[in-house]
Amino acid sequence: MFWAFRLATYFVIACATYIFLDIAIKGSRTVFTNRAPFINVKFLTEPPQTLYVFDYQGKKMELSDREFRKWQETHKEPVEATSVAYSAGGIWPCIVGTALLVVGSMIVALVIGISAAIYLSEYSRDTRLIRFIRIAILNLAGVPSIVFGLFGFGLFVIFFGWNVSLLAGWFTLGLMILPAIIIASEESLRAVPKGLREGSLALGATSWQTIRKNVLPYAMPGILTSSILGIARVAGETAPIMFTAAYAMRDEMPWQVPKWTDFFFQGVMALPYHIYVVSSKIPQNEYTERVQYGTAFVFLIVVMLIALASIVLRERQRRRLSW
Amino acid sequence: MVTVMEPPQTVRPQTPPEPSEPAANQVEKPQAMIDVREVDFRYGDNKVLHDISLQMPARAVTAFIGPSGCGKTTLLRCINRMNDLVDGSGISKGAIHIDGIDINSPGLDVVDLRRRVGMVFQKSNPFPKSIYENIAYGLRVAGVKKRSRIDEAVEKSLRSAALWDEVKDRLESNAYGLSGGQQQRLCIARALAVEPEVVLMDEPCSALDPIATAKIEELIQALKTQYTIVIVTHNMQQAGRVSDFTAFFYLGKLIEFGPTVKIFTNPVEKQTEDYITGRFG
Numbered sequence: 320m321f322w323a324f325r326l327a328t329y330f331v332i333a334c335a336t337y338i339f340l341d342i343a344i345k346g347s348r349t350v351f352t353n354r355a356p357f358i359n360v361k362f363l364t365e366p367p368q369t370l371y372v373f374d375y376q377g378k379k380m381e382l383s384d385r386e387f388r389k390w391q392e393t394h395k396e397p398v399e400a401t402s403v404a405y406s407a408g409g410i411w412p413c414i415v416g417t418a419l420l421v422v423g424s425m426i427v428a429l430v431i432g433i434s435a436a437i438y439l440s441e442y443s444r445d446t447r448l449i450r451f452i453r454i455a456i457l458n459l460a461g462v463p464s465i466v467f468g469l470f471g472f473g474l475f476v477i478f479f480g481w482n483v484s485l486l487a488g489w490f491t492l493g494l495m496i497l498p499a500i501i502i503a504s505e506e507s508l509r510a511v512p513k514g515l516r517e518g519s520l521a522l523g524a525t526s527w528q529t530i531r532k533n534v535l536p537y538a539m540p541g542i543l544t545s546s547i548l549g550i551a552r553v554a555g556e557t558a559p560i561m562f563t564a565a566y567a568m569r570d571e572m573p574w575q576v577p578k579w580t581d582f583f584f585q586g587v588m589a590l591p592y593h594i595y596v597v598s599s600k601i602p603q604n605e606y607t608e609r610v611q612y613g614t615a616f617v618f619l620i621v622v623m624l625i626a627l628a629s630i631v632l633r634e635r636q637r638r639r640l641s642w
Numbered sequence: 643m644v645t646v647m648e649p650p651q652t653v654r655p656q657t658p659p660e661p662s663e664p665a666a667n668q669v670e671k672p673q674a675m676i677d678v679r680e681v682d683f684r685y686g687d688n689k690v691l692h693d694i695s696l697q698m699p700a701r702a703v704t705a706f707i708g709p710s711g712c713g714k715t716t717l718l719r720c721i722n723r724m725n726d727l728v729d730g731s732g733i734s735k736g737a738i739h740i741d742g743i744d745i746n747s748p749g750l751d752v753v754d755l756r757r758r759v760g761m762v763f764q765k766s767n768p769f770p771k772s773i774y775e776n777i778a779y780g781l782r783v784a785g786v787k788k789r790s791r792i793d794e795a796v797e798k799s800l801r802s803a804a805l806w807d808e809v810k811d812r813l814e815s816n817a818y819g820l821s822g823g824q825q826q827r828l829c830i831a832r833a834l835a836v837e838p839e840v841v842l843m844d845e846p847c848s849a850l851d852p853i854a855t856a857k858i859e860e861l862i863q864a865l866k867t868q869y870t871i872v873i874v875t876h877n878m879q880q881a882g883r884v885s886d887f888t889a890f891f892y893l894g895k896l897i898e899f900g901p902t903v904k905i906f907t908n909p910v911e912k913q914t915e916d917y918i919t920g921r922f923g
Binding site: 520 | 722724727729753754757758760761763765767768769770779780782783784829832833836
């Protein structure tokens, strides 16, 4: 029996390794180049463009939209070019969009989630209503993400009239990971020894002062640990944002808005949605494959970086506590 | 105070007021600082204190002794209303007065009460902060912002807790780096920093070695000149050494209360004698 368990474990590792290596190898062909600076800067810093492929004097040309038009100005002869959507340029707006979505929705989820956890663990008594709320939270955690997407579309996009916007995406994603944040935060709060609360109250602190100064700071590392998983999920989900926040294509960057308030009410491009679009919404060929794998690879790295940042943040807090 | 409605008195009342008798009374007997009157306490349906009445005088050490589960800690935690934190529990009869004020009256500010009645717990519970911040905590939550005042209070309370010389060079280091006895003295210093009138101690030495215990006992002796101290202890010798008055509890009832010397040498109740001589408990 033992070898069966072992095999199952190895199987999982094999799958994970295969997926990761496949993306990394194929993706790195897009992301890295064999000439200095060895990184495909264009791919990381430009918005997506249409790619034009054509033969010219026996040479195969691959030009982006902009380059193609410039080229046509100097070369008057007509060419027969195949256009491939999104396959030139880069994915910079998607990286920015995903980062904005992650940061915003984590703020929404942490603020609401920690508040709810404080109420549940510090203030509420064990009544029937509270038990019902706990069950509701657990159930909410099991709701499929596409349902959250539809919910967000109905409530934020249509009913609140926020349209397809960052704000709608933040709240939809935030609500999606809210149950996980609440449950983990409550556990972290409960893990803080009772003696610290009593010690604080006995010194004449109010219960809010006690929570703010002497409970929450010690629970924070635990809460951040759990939210790291939340980050990966928020960054990765496509379904909740496809109706609420994501654009398939947008030329302006998020900070190019006429008024600062418009910042919250603009749709953005996002990495997972971009992968979805280039792999299912346009005809497939060798050129789109490059973008798909390149985007997937960058996506993995971005998620890793964000997770790493929150791990660093957590370790810093822990060290300050030394507890 | 004369009310407006009162008609001008033409006839003097026949009985002249007794000349300053209550005042004379007050001077003679030491004022009872904490006055527990006929208190019953329940945890849900479980009654753990039965009709407790005792008066703990100011600026003296009162010790609660008795076997485990006899309700001494529960009574102690009633005095600063720490039991409020336990759901479904409370005083079901009687009242506790401190300086004549009913501490369970609805209008009373619990935060203010706890500032006046400090507490040291059985398990030392320093906050995972620096030694300085531990002491400063009580002042900060009370809204004290002035650095000089906090500095002063930190030094003063650490000196009162006989800890100053040991920690003065490392006030900024974490309190968890202190030894068990030092941590407990830090907790005492922390309680003293907010200048309470009463200090409650719940078996403060139960986790300490004899040397650390001796230090704390010495400290209690020094503190009683300024504070009213109530100490719960399992250690009979300790009660004998540090306290001026002793209350013996058994199964939620106050069996005997009196000056420590009397309780230990000439108890009235048979149960007290049995417990003190180690025949049970």
